[in-house]
Amino acid sequence: xxxxxxxxxxxxxxxxxxxxxxxxxxxxxxxxxxxxxxxxxxxxxxxxxxxxxxxxxxxxxxxxxxxxxxxxxxxxxxxxxxxxxxxxxxxxxxxxxxxxxxxxxxxxxxxxxxxxxxxxxxxxxxxxxxxxxxxxxxxxxxxxxxxxxxxxxxxxxxxxxxxxxxxxxxxxxxxxxxxxxxxxxxxxxxxxxxxxxxxxxxxxxxxxxxxxxxxxxxxxxxxxxxxxxxxxxxxxxxxxxxxxxxxxxxxxxxxxxxxxxxxxxxxxxxxxxxxxxxxxxxxxxxxxxxxxxxxxxxxxxxxxxxxxxxxxxxxxxxxxxxxxxxxxxxxxxxxxxxxxxxxxxxxxxxxxxxxxxxxxxxxxxxxxxxx
Amino acid sequence: xxxxxxxxxxxxxxxxxxxxxxxxxxxxxxxxxxxxxxxxxxxxxxxxxxxxxxxxxxxxxxxxxxxxxxxxxxxxxxxxxxxxxxxxxxxxxxxxxxxxxxxxxxxxxxxxxxxxxxxxxxxxxxxxxxxxxxxxxxxxxxxxxxxxxxxxxxxxxxxxxxxxxxxxxxxxxxxxxxxxxxxxxxxxxxxxxxxxxxxxxxxxxxxxxxxxxxxxxxxxxxxxxxxxxxxxxxxxxxxxxxxxxxxxxxxxxxxxxxxxxxxxxxxxxxxxxxxxxxxxxxxxxxxxxxxxxxxxxxxxxxxxxxxxxxxxxxxxxxxxxxxxxxxxxxxxxxxxxxxxxxxxxxxxxxxxxxxxxx
Numbered sequence: 001x002x003x004x005x006x007x008x009x010x011x012x013x014x015x016x017x018x019x020x021x022x023x024x025x026x027x028x029x030x031x032x033x034x035x036x037x038x039x040x041x042x043x044x045x046x047x048x049x050x051x052x053x054x055x056x057x058x059x060x061x062x063x064x065x066x067x068x069x070x071x072x073x074x075x076x077x078x079x080x081x082x083x084x085x086x087x088x089x090x091x092x093x094x095x096x097x098x099x100x101x102x103x104x105x106x107x108x109x110x111x112x113x114x115x116x117x118x119x120x121x122x123x124x125x126x127x128x129x130x131x132x133x134x135x136x137x138x139x140x141x142x143x144x145x146x147x148x149x150x151x152x153x154x155x156x157x158x159x160x161x162x163x164x165x166x167x168x169x170x171x172x173x174x175x176x177x178x179x180x181x182x183x184x185x186x187x188x189x190x191x192x193x194x195x196x197x198x199x200x201x202x203x204x205x206x207x208x209x210x211x212x213x214x215x216x217x218x219x220x221x222x223x224x225x226x227x228x229x230x231x232x233x234x235x236x237x238x239x240x241x242x243x244x245x246x247x248x249x250x251x252x253x254x255x256x257x258x259x260x261x262x263x264x265x266x267x268x269x270x271x272x273x274x275x276x277x278x279x280x281x282x283x284x285x286x287x288x289x290x291x292x293x294x295x296x297x298x299x300x301x302x303x304x305x306x307x308x309x310x311x312x313x314x315x316x317x318x319x320x321x322x323x324x325x326x327x328x329x330x331x332x333x334x335x336x337x338x339x340x341x342x343x344x345x346x347x348x349x350x351x352x353x354x355x356x357x358x359x360x361x362x363x364x365x366x367x368x369x370x371x
Numbered sequence: 372x373x374x375x376x377x378x379x380x381x382x383x384x385x386x387x388x389x390x391x392x393x394x395x396x397x398x399x400x401x402x403x404x405x406x407x408x409x410x411x412x413x414x415x416x417x418x419x420x421x422x423x424x425x426x427x428x429x430x431x432x433x434x435x436x437x438x439x440x441x442x443x444x445x446x447x448x449x450x451x452x453x454x455x456x457x458x459x460x461x462x463x464x465x466x467x468x469x470x471x472x473x474x475x476x477x478x479x480x481x482x483x484x485x486x487x488x489x490x491x492x493x494x495x496x497x498x499x500x501x502x503x504x505x506x507x508x509x510x511x512x513x514x515x516x517x518x519x520x521x522x523x524x525x526x527x528x529x530x531x532x533x534x535x536x537x538x539x540x541x542x543x544x545x546x547x548x549x550x551x552x553x554x555x556x557x558x559x560x561x562x563x564x565x566x567x568x569x570x571x572x573x574x575x576x577x578x579x580x581x582x583x584x585x586x587x588x589x590x591x592x593x594x595x596x597x598x599x600x601x602x603x604x605x606x607x608x609x610x611x612x613x614x615x616x617x618x619x620x621x622x623x624x625x626x627x628x629x630x631x632x633x634x635x636x637x638x639x640x641x642x643x644x645x646x647x648x649x650x651x652x653x654x655x656x657x658x659x660x661x662x663x664x665x666x667x668x669x670x671x672x673x674x675x676x677x678x679x680x681x682x683x684x685x686x687x688x689x690x691x692x693x694x695x696x697x698x699x700x701x702x703x704x705x706x707x708x709x710x711x712x713x714x715x716x717x718x719x720x721x722x723x724x725x726x727x728x729x
Contacts, residue, residue: 013526015526015527015530021612022612023610034530037530037534037697037698124693127693127694128600128601128603128692128693128694129600129691129692129693129694130426130430130690131426131429131430131690131691133430134430134431134432135430135431138431194691195693198692198693200601200692200693200694200695200699201693203695203696203699204693204694204695204696204699351696351697351698352530352610352611352697353610353694353696353697354696356610
């Protein structure tokens with residue numbers, strides 16, 4: 001009886017990985033068809049954490065709906081908020097004070113660092129190394145402390161509002177960020193010693209989950225996943241927002257398209273984020289941290305779209321306004337969803353262990369996929 | 372000098388003076404069984420605590436530090452919890468095999484303790500084929516693991532058991548070849564003889580590079596045989612949730628857990644016996660004074676000290692290495708370790724024939 005359940009007609013074994021599984025980092029459900037240890041097919045089943053955030057946003061006004069976006073990609077909360085705030089500002093035609101722009105970008109990059117640090121630990125845990133997790137959380141903790149001090153929250157931060165940022169930075173902010181940069185620079189070598197140079201790690205990553213540039217485009221991949229294939233898609237570079245065009249940083253491109261390339265891209269991106277923060281933190285201009293906006297925001301009739309580069313890729317906000325207090329329709333373009341769609345393509349013919357490594361380097365955040 | 376050997380001899384003498392030969396045998400049997408079970412439990416508790424402390428040290432945290440002084444009784448508390456937990460048997464499981472499997476794994480681990488010499492004169496059973504006995508009995512454990520995986524009726528368990536079977540059977544080859552290289556040098560399978568042959572120097576120092584190679588291969592093989600990271604394919608919690616013991620809970624799970632640590636101990640104890648001189652103290656050539664001081668350290672401390680150093684090494688591997696993939700694991704064995712051990716064995720044989728070792 002046991003043998004009959006969960007098999008395909010060809011006799012392949014079907015395994016439900018998730019919704020409760022240690023490697024899916026949330027409630028992702030993968031229906032994996034296996035021939036022995038080899039993967040025949042992977043079908044992601046979504047909807048376990050669908051909260052209909054897009055629909056909820058339609059009944060919230062333009063100040064309120066931003067808060068619900070912190071709950072989507074909770075590791076890029078600031079960047080999600082930032083994209084939404086920019087979309088509303090685009091509709092309102094508001095000029096953002098330079099101080100707010102600087103703070104926003106520093107916050108974005110700190111968020112990206114925190115997200116990549118968490119990814120690094122979680123990815124290492126996926127492929128069986130437990131210790132890196134604690135090392136990356138040591139650095140991430142410093143960032144969350146900075147966030148807590150300035151925006152009052154450690155995870156689902158709500159700091160970006162239409163017109164600027166909600167409150168001014170904490171007096172300690174600059175000092176603590178500078179301290180963090182020093183801490184990061186003194187500790188990053190441990191990361192490379194512990195994981196990057198390890199032969200087992202390289203063997204697990206190299207040539208695993210290869211996706212070509214063309215496939216990355218057709219699956220709509222973005223962020224480090226697409227940049228690992230050599231596709232230039234950094235929104236900060238091609239559609240610069242705020243003052244990103246005045247900053248000096250590199251878009252990290254790799255050509256292999258495998259898990260190791262995705263790993264390298266993220267590791268180098270962390271260094272670039274540090275570089276960006278270093279350029280801004282010493283010279284945050286004085287002045288207002290928020291532009292004057294009306295108490296009740298009303299966007300003119302029309303359609304507005306903005307995009308931002310989150311830690312996972314391109315995040316888009318599309319607002320249709322009928323001229324009222326609430327949006328008529330909101331659509332979010334989440335990077336995780338498109339990146340996940342490439343998983344089946346990557347995983348066919350690989351081993352179960354590879355699937356875990358691929359999911360690790362795709363850096364999936366499930367509430368971002370299921371909104 | 373107070374040593375375990377003297378205590379045992381005096382106890383034996385006292386017994387033979389006061390009781391008949393048959394009663395002495397029975398009393399000795401009971402004492403040995405009690406000794407084995409106590410050692411089994413104590414080793415389990417101590418090694419689990421050690422693992423958690425080592426893990427904490429590697430992971431820049433404190434580890435258990437609440438129950439008892441410096442968290443010493445944490446594992447006791449955990450055991451009490453496991454004893455009181457319900458041991459579930461899933462509906463889809465083959466109930467007889469499911470309940471039998473943990474005992475097979477544990478009994479195999481217990482039986483292997485028999486010919487290991489814990490100190491000078493402390494050995495439960497000095498069998499003349501001791502090393503062969505250890506390798507053959509420890510292979511029984513894989514049957515228990517396969518049984519657990521198959522009878523659970525869980526696909527993750529099945530995959531874990533399949534992996535474990537492939538892995539243990541493969542790595543036994545190179546472990547066996549490493550053992551044979553020592554057997555060739557000593558010319559005996561008896562654990563006692565192997566230890567005595569190292570009186571004037573441990574094999575790892577006497578046997579030149581080929582023995583160092585077999586030692587490294589042996590350590591890799593026992594890491595794989597005990598299903599420890601980076602070879603923890605059978606469990607691989609991020610891939611197969613918990614592998615072959617996914618469906619086990621309570622004391623039945625604890626038996627698997629305990630058996631794993633006993634197997635680590637046995638593997639390291641065997642490595643110590645074969646390569647690092649067992650309970651023999653560390654001697655340097657003609658340094659009489661130094662050697663005399665070394666002799667004052669009790670043999671049990673030498674044995675357990677060396678074993679714990681090796682166990683620490685195994686734990687170090689576990690907490691710093693990522694896991695291999697199943698095909699890479701088998702490639703490592705069949706394409707690298709096995710050919711190397713075979714060539715190495717030839718070299719060792721040549722060395723033994725020509726008498727090139729010290």
